[in-house]
Amino acid sequence: xxxxxxxxYANLAKNLADHGHYLFRDVTLHQSxxxxxxxxxxxxxxxxxxxxxLAKGITASAMALTAVPVYLWGRRLVPPVTALLAAALxxxxxxxxxxEILMTEAMFLPAFVLATFAVxxxxxxxxxxxxxxAFAAIALAVGIRVQGIVLLLVxxxxxxxxxxxEGVVKRSDGAVATTNIWFGVGAPAERFVIPKLSEPWxxxxxxxxxxxxxxxxxxxxxxxxxxxxxxxxxxxxYDFSAYRENMVRAEVGAPPYIRxxxxxxxxxxxxxxxxxxxQQWELGLSAVLEETDGTxxxxxxxxxxxxxxxxxxxxxxxxxx
Numbered sequence: 001x002x003x004x005x006x007x008x009y010a011n012l013a014k015n016l017a018d019h020g021h022y023l024f025r026d027v028t029l030h031q032s033x034x035x036x037x038x039x040x041x042x043x044x045x046x047x048x049x050x051x052x053x054l055a056k057g058i059t060a061s062a063m064a065l066t067a068v069p070v071y072l073w074g075r076r077l078v079p080p081v082t083a084l085l086a087a088a089l090x091x092x093x094x095x096x097x098x099x100e101i102l103m104t105e106a107m108f109l110p111a112f113v114l115a116t117f118a119v120x121x122x123x124x125x126x127x128x129x130x131x132x133x134a135f136a137a138i139a140l141a142v143g144i145r146v147q148g149i150v151l152l153l154v155x156x157x158x159x160x161x162x163x164x165x166e167g168v169v170k171r172s173d174g175a176v177a178t179t180n181i182w183f184g185v186g187a188p189a190e191r192f193v194i195p196k197l198s199e200p201w202x203x204x205x206x207x208x209x210x211x212x213x214x215x216x217x218x219x220x221x222x223x224x225x226x227x228x229x230x231x232x233x234x235x236x237x238y239d240f241s242a243y244r245e246n247m248v249r250a251e252v253g254a255p256p257y258i259r260x261x262x263x264x265x266x267x268x269x270x271x272x273x274x275x276x277x278x279q280q281w282e283l284g285l286s287a288v289l290e291e292t293d294g295t296x297x298x299x300x301x302x303x304x305x306x307x308x309x310x311x312x313x314x315x316x317x318x319x320x321x
Contacts, residue, residue, distance in 0.1 A: 005102060005103045006101060006103070008031060009036055009104070012031070012036035013042065013055070014043045016036055034140070035107050038107060039055050039059070042054035056100045059100065059102060059106045059107070060099040062110060063096060063098075063109055064091060065110040066090055066113050067087040068110070068114075070083075070090045071083050071084060071086070072117065073113075073117045073120065075261075075262070076124075080196075095109065104145050107144050108141065108144045108145045111137070111141040111144050111148070114141075115134070115140070115141045115151050119134050119155055120158075122155065123159065177275060177276075178273070178274055179272065179273055179274070179320065180270060181214055181285070182269070182271075183212045183229075183268060183269045184268045187265075188264065188265055189231075189262045189267040191292060193290040194231045195232050196232065200258070202237075204236055206236055208288075210231060211228055212230075212269050212287045212288075213228050213286045213310055214226075214229070214273070214285055215283065215310060215316060216281050216283055217281065217316055218281060218282075219281065222243070223239065223241050224316075225237060226238045226310075227271070229256065229269060231258075231269050232260075243312075254274065258272075281319065282318070283319065284301060284310060284318070286300035287300075298310075301317040301318060302317040303315075
């Protein structure tokens with residue numbers, strides 16, 4: 001079967017290079033649209049030996065690209081070193097023994113991983129851009145192997161599971177809903193003080209350096225909760241009975257899920273927390289940004305006074321839901 005695959009795709013690639021058509025023994029064959037197209041440039045070489053070597057090199061290089069989405073996915077979940085290790089271990093999969101054989105599987109593997117990563121991004125942040133990127137990645141996979149069309153079923157299935165597992169969790173003290181909060185900074189991350197941690201933990205005084213904060217108060221209530229999220233994953237939570245009064249460490253059933261995305265020219269920090277689903281909330285969002293030159297700036301949805309005071313009742317400028 002492997003030899004048969006090599007024979008088919010080599011002929012398709014050769015005919016694409018020579019005539020621009022998907023022909024196999026003078027019969028139109030669309031067994032794969034993109035893989036023969038990727039191989040076709042190898043048939044411009046002078047000798048068959050060089051052509052075959054180039055075709056195998058193209059196939060192996062394409063398969064090695066699997067490490068890229070693995071690394072990018074890992075960066076959203078674990079520290080950079082761990083993500084790099086995951087990408088390196090991907091290249092040691094036994095399936096890579098087939099990387100020098102002319103088979104669609106070699107190109108389909110990175111496309112499949114990229115598509116599942118894109119779907120995961122949609123679940124996390126269902127923006128229009130993320131959804132278009134997911135469908136583009138799925139189209140890429142289908143263009144390599146038509147079996148990739150099964151990925152279209154992954155999206156509604158994953159959304160359903162997300163609703164069941166994360167949407168609303170019944171607890172003894174009432175319904176609890178997960179809330180995703182994202183903070184964006186329109187400047188390179190390297191400009192800011194962001195500690196590197198191997199294992200994040202609950203910590204105090206995170207606001208003394210780069211830190212993002214969320215304040216939640218029930219509509220009409222005086223008491224409120226303060227959440228602190230550090231880009232590296234450290235976190236804190238405090239309860240107050242009224243404006244800056246009776247601060248205590250909040251009892252939290254599960255720590256927040258914090259992740260940072262470095263997009264080179266800008267970066268974001270996301271935090272997922274649990275809140276009472278039946279309660280209407282007033283929300284205040286703020287940030288302390290410390291730059292490497294020592295400059296500190298203070299950001300919030302609203303600044304009721306001249307000096308930054310994120311606890312000020314006027315800072316609770318948004319509503320949930």
